[in-house]
Every structure is written in C-alpha cells, then in structure tokens.
Amino acid sequence: MKARQFALAMIPTLFAAAALAGEYDAIKIEAGASLFDKECHRCHSVDADRASYGPLLNGVIGRKAGSFEGYPYSDALANAGFTWTKGAIRAWMEDNDGLVPGTKMRHVGVTDPTVQDFIVTYLASISQ
Numbered sequence: 632m633k634a635r636q637f638a639l640a641m642i643p644t645l646f647a648a649a650a651l652a653g654e655y656d657a658i659k660i661e662a663g664a665s666l667f668d669k670e671c672h673r674c675h676s677v678d679a680d681r682a683s684y685g686p687l688l689n690g691v692i693g694r695k696a697g698s699f700e701g702y703p704y705s706d707a708l709a710n711a712g713f714t715w716t717k718g719a720i721r722a723w724m725e726d727n728d729g730l731v732p733g734t735k736m737r738h739v740g741v742t743d744p745t746v747q748d749f750i751v752t753y754l755a756s757i758s759q
C-alpha cells in the first residue's frame with residue numbers, strides 16, 4: 632500500500648521532469664543552431680536544395696559516413712565504414728583528422744563538450 636501511494640505521488644514529479652527535459656532540449660536545439668551557424672554553416676548546408684562545400688547534414692545521425700548521394704567525398708571518408716552516432720560526431724568535431732585520417736574537412740577543433748552537446752542535439756533534431 633505504501634509503495635503504491637509513493638508511486639502515485641511520484642507521477643506528477645515524473646511528468647514535470649519530462650516536461651523540463653523537453654524544455655532543455657528545445658533550448659539546446661536553439662543554442663545548437665546558433666553554434667552550428669557560427670562553426671559549421673559556412674561549409675555545410677542543412678537545406679536540401681542548396682549545394683555547399685561540405686556534404687548536407689540533414690539526417691546525418693544514423694547515416695553511414697561518406698554516403699550522401701552525389702557528394703565527392705575524400706577516399707578516407709568514403710571508405711570509413713562506420714555510421715554517424717552522436718558520439719562519433721562529437722569526436723569528429725573535436726579532431727576530425729584524428730578520427731578519419733586523410734579527410735578533406737579542415738580541422739575545426741570544437742573541444743568544449745557543452746558546445747559539442749548543443750551542436751549534436753541540433754543535428755539530431757534535423758535527423759529525424
């Protein structure tokens with residue numbers, strides 16, 4: 632009986648936590664979009680009908696590395712043979728040449744984990 636009461640009492644708290652998590656994500660996505668504009672947008676379009684210097688990053692999370700149709704990848708990235716996860720994108724932002732030696736993406740060196748987190752959350756939001 633006590634456990635049941637406790638469980639029932641927890642329900643509003645859980646909902647509040649979920650709502651808060653949603654709010655945090657919305658804030659992170661917005662901040663991530665601004666940071667993406669500053670660090671990545673000059674080379675990467677997120678607009679499907681616009682060509683850019685780097686491959687399009689819509690839907691990049693869950694996509695095989697070096698596989699965006701029609702983009703002239705370096706041999707290194709085309710043959711990398713892994714799928715982009717949030718963690719892989721963080722590592723890539725931090726040291727892309729370390730992750731895939733021989734890539735033609737210039738070193739961007741985003742090492743701040745908070746900035747990485749915001750950009751990755753933003754990319755995840757345009758990957759669904």
Ligand code: HEC
Nearest residue numbers: 670671674685686696697698699704705708734735736737
């Ligand atoms: C100076 C231009 C430039 C900047 C700035 C840049 N990129 Fe890139 N990016 C590239 C190029 C060029 C490639 C293709 C690399 C290759 O083929 O080896 C690439 C590839 C990628 C890929 C692999 C995509 C795929 O389809 O496999 C990801 C992910 C990526 N960049 C993320 C980022 C993020 C996130 C940022 C910002 C933190 C960023 N890039 C900043 C030029 C850039």
